[in-house]
Amino acid sequence: GAVVSQHPSWVICKSGTSVKIECRSLDFQATTMFWYRQFPKQSLMLMATSNEGSKATYEQGVEKDKFLINHASLTLSTLTVTSAHPEDSSFYICSAQKQGGGQETQYFGPGTRLLVL
């Protein structure tokens, strides 16, 4: 199998606080994980590529100092939304890349719904 978990599944916080989201690959190792943001009725937008043991690569327009990514092990990547504001409210989804047999497939976590008041 290829199971990816995310925690928490939802979070409500006050403006100005920081929120940490965890993404875990449960039954495989992932050197690469990806973080997406999805607004209602819109597509998934890639925020950053998380590489185990190195710095994340951010997409254009995504503030690296606001969205801190740490990929400390082959099964865990974390996204910290620092000083969250209402406009950061969104559905955050991670994916983990499973390699094998010359193919790569991304498996998605269940997502974290963030509401900033």
Add this chain to the structure above:
Amino acid sequence: GENVEQHPSTLSVQEGDSAVIKCTYSDSASNYFPWYKQELGKRPQLIIDIRSNVGEKKDQRIAVTLNKTAKHFSLHITETQPEDSAVYFCAAVLSGSARQLTFGSGTQLTVLP
């Protein structure tokens, strides 16, 4: 970078009919094209994928076709059922890249009973 366009944005079909969703991509270096199904509030689920060295792939009621020359690929769902109702996303991956997915804008498929 890659750009993926998806049509239509909404599609309604009668149960039992077929549904077709089309995508075009911009970068001829893309070599992997997955399709995801996303139900409301849930994670995207991979339903089928195709690589650039293949023109067509089928899995039961679902098939995907790829035209590399025209740079477009399509999802075909036959004998649709109400549980097929969801948002479907196509995606493309550039060869040699960090294997990042570039998603289409999505198609809301509604299968009417």
